[in-house]
Amino acid sequence: MTGAARAARLGPWAQELRALLRRWYLQLVRERAHLVLTLCQPAFWLVFFGLGVGRLVDRATVGTDDYTAFILPGVIGSTVIGSAISGAVPLLWDKETGYLHKLLSMPIHRGSILLSRLLFQVAVTGVQVAFILLVAVVLGVRVATGFAGLLLVSLVAALLTVALTAAFLALAHHGPGHNTFFTVSGFAALPLLLASNAFVPLAAMPRWMAAVARLNPLTYANEASRQLVLGGWHPRLVGYLAGLSLFAAACVAAAYLAFRKQAGGAS
Amino acid sequence: MTGEAITTTGLGRAFGDRHAVRDLHLQVPTGQVMGLLGPNGAGKTTTIRMLTTLLAPTSGSARVAGLDVRRYPARARGHIGYVPQEKGVRHLLTGRESAEIEADLHHIPRRDRDRRVTEVLDLLGLLPDADRLVSEYSGGLQRRLDLACGLLHRPDVLILDEPTLGLDVPSRRQVWEHVRQLRDGGGTVLLATNYLDEADALCDRVTILDRGREVVTGTPAELKRKVGADVVVVRTRQPDRLGRALTGLPWVRQVKVVDADVSVFVGDAPSALAAIMAAARRHDVAVLRATYERPTLDDVFVHFTGHAAAGVP
Numbered sequence: 001m002t003g004a005a006r007a008a009r010l011g012p013w014a015q016e017l018r019a020l021l022r023r024w025y026l027q028l029v030r031e032r033a034h035l036v037l038t039l040c041q042p043a044f045w046l047v048f049f050g051l052g053v054g055r056l057v058d059r060a061t062v063g064t065d066d067y068t069a070f071i072l073p074g075v076i077g078s079t080v081i082g083s084a085i086s087g088a089v090p091l092l093w094d095k096e097t098g099y100l101h102k103l104l105s106m107p108i109h110r111g112s113i114l115l116s117r118l119l120f121q122v123a124v125t126g127v128q129v130a131f132i133l134l135v136a137v138v139l140g141v142r143v144a145t146g147f148a149g150l151l152l153v154s155l156v157a158a159l160l161t162v163a164l165t166a167a168f169l170a171l172a173h174h175g176p177g178h179n180t181f182f183t184v185s186g187f188a189a190l191p192l193l194l195a196s197n198a199f200v201p202l203a204a205m206p207r208w209m210a211a212v213a214r215l216n217p218l219t220y221a222n223e224a225s226r227q228l229v230l231g232g233w234h235p236r237l238v239g240y241l242a243g244l245s246l247f248a249a250a251c252v253a254a255a256y257l258a259f260r261k262q263a264g265g266a267s
Numbered sequence: 268m269t270g271e272a273i274t275t276t277g278l279g280r281a282f283g284d285r286h287a288v289r290d291l292h293l294q295v296p297t298g299q300v301m302g303l304l305g306p307n308g309a310g311k312t313t314t315i316r317m318l319t320t321l322l323a324p325t326s327g328s329a330r331v332a333g334l335d336v337r338r339y340p341a342r343a344r345g346h347i348g349y350v351p352q353e354k355g356v357r358h359l360l361t362g363r364e365s366a367e368i369e370a371d372l373h374h375i376p377r378r379d380r381d382r383r384v385t386e387v388l389d390l391l392g393l394l395p396d397a398d399r400l401v402s403e404y405s406g407g408l409q410r411r412l413d414l415a416c417g418l419l420h421r422p423d424v425l426i427l428d429e430p431t432l433g434l435d436v437p438s439r440r441q442v443w444e445h446v447r448q449l450r451d452g453g454g455t456v457l458l459a460t461n462y463l464d465e466a467d468a469l470c471d472r473v474t475i476l477d478r479g480r481e482v483v484t485g486t487p488a489e490l491k492r493k494v495g496a497d498v499v500v501v502r503t504r505q506p507d508r509l510g511r512a513l514t515g516l517p518w519v520r521q522v523k524v525v526d527a528d529v530s531v532f533v534g535d536a537p538s539a540l541a542a543i544m545a546a547a548r549r550h551d552v553a554v555l556r557a558t559y560e561r562p563t564l565d566d567v568f569v570h571f572t573g574h575a576a577a578g579v580p
Contacts, residue, residue, distance in 0.1 A: 020368075022371075026364060
């Protein structure tokens with residue numbers, strides 16, 4: 001394919017993606033209160049939970065004096081879970097109001113709606129994570145791997161966002177309605193967060209709980225981020241990142257298949 | 268484009284054992300307004316979902332602008348302007364932003380986009396409100412915005428699903444006026460409605476659907492002629508008794524009983540009225556009200572389906 005032909009094929013696709021992203025963006029920024037609270041909430045975890053509970057925590061259990069630094073990956077993880085759930089809500093409303101039908105009757109690629117939501121949610125999470133990291137630095141957290149490490153922490157958050165958002169998008173799209181969506185997502189959020197090593201290291205858990213936590217993708221994201229924040233560069237990181245990438249790819253593929261199936265035919 | 272904008276051949280869709288639509292042979296000629304008429308659950312929306320490629324047919328086939336919707340769904344979608352009955356969530360966008368976004372989703376080239384958006388907003392009389400948030404729009408304004416968005420890409424056929432559902436009378440008339448303008452401009456429209464007066468006012472041809480099947484197709488005038496010249500409607504507490512008394516009389520073409528109303532199809536209503544009153548007295552039937560009218564599509568509907576259409580505005 002020549003460059004011009006490729007541009008001609010990519011043109012409409014880029015145009016529809018831009019248009020969808022613009023729609024998501026305008027809808028988000030016009031809900032000011034939602035926007036501000038979304039941004040600020042994670043900081044409360046760091047300040048009140050980190051500084052407060054940190055005083056009760058035994059250094060030998062968590063392996064560091066700096067509990068705020070220890071829970072930093074967990075706070076990011078909890079933010080990602082919240083972000084992934086709220087990332088599926090616009091699709092849920094589009095489905096329930098019938099606008100999704102209209103979108104699907106347009107000559108756009110079936111995957112564009114999914115892709116635009118994922119890109120948009122990664123951007124939203126990116127801003128949230130940047131803000132969390134800024135608050136953490138202000139609170140005195142020093143990152144072992146420096147600025148490059150922070151970028152990788154953001155990448156880990158992005159991969160987890162893609163995976164979980166895809167899963168919740170599939171639920172929003174495939175589920176029977178908003179009651180099921182909010183019940184399931186609300187129920188899933190807590191075990192996803194607490195049955196992981198977000199606030200307690202695996203080694204300090206009862207053995208059965210650690211076994212459950214090892215099945216939780218959030219645990220691996222936390223391990224990777226914690227390694228970067230507290231430990232330092234280590235070959236293990238490659239494995240974590242590869243695993244998370246595969247998990248994200250699998251979630252996206254599953255969501256895409258669910259989309260195509262429901263949409264009634266190939267694009 | 269000439270010929271048929273939409274053709275379906277034996278089109279059907281089953282959900283398990285339930286046949287929402289079966290064996291539908293529909294033709295929408297280019298340049299006409301075709302009405303798809305029937306009560307809720309008749310299969311109108313299912314038909315539209317198949318034509319807009321949102322739902323795969325389980326039998327038969329459909330072509331839009333000559334393209335088979337199963338084989339070329341994406342290309343077929345490019346020829347359709349679809350205005351669903353639900354209002355979309357875009358309350359946090361202005362009317363102009365909504366239209367711009369939909370123009371982009373229809374791949375209207377960027378250099379033409381803003382001009383085209385202004386054109387359709389102007390056509391529907393929306394320019395004064397274009398930069399207000401859609402959340403501030405009345406129902407009628409929202410509906411006109413939906414219509415404007417449906418026209419952005421100059422579709423070969425515009426599919427309107429219940430375009431005036433829930434609108435007040437002035438907004439309804441305004442939407443009608445715009446659909447008439449489209450028709451006069453040579454546009455092709457498939458309009459699903461359960462309002463018979465709407466079909467009567469707008470459609471060149473009408474297909475009546477009932478329980479997923481085509482009941483009859485024709486121009487509103489043809490269909491009314493088939494029903495008979497006049498119909499006398501008698502409201503009574505004993506509709507069945509009156510119905511039985513009148514059935515089979517030589518000057519009575521047909522009798523239909525719907526709730527408390529007995530519809531008597533006759534050649535000449537004024538003379539029939541006296542004869543009906545006499546028959547009522549003979550059979551001791553108390554008449555509450557008697558009116559007669561020229562046939563409407565309501566009568567056509569009752570005639571061909573044996574029951575009343577659900578939607579009355």
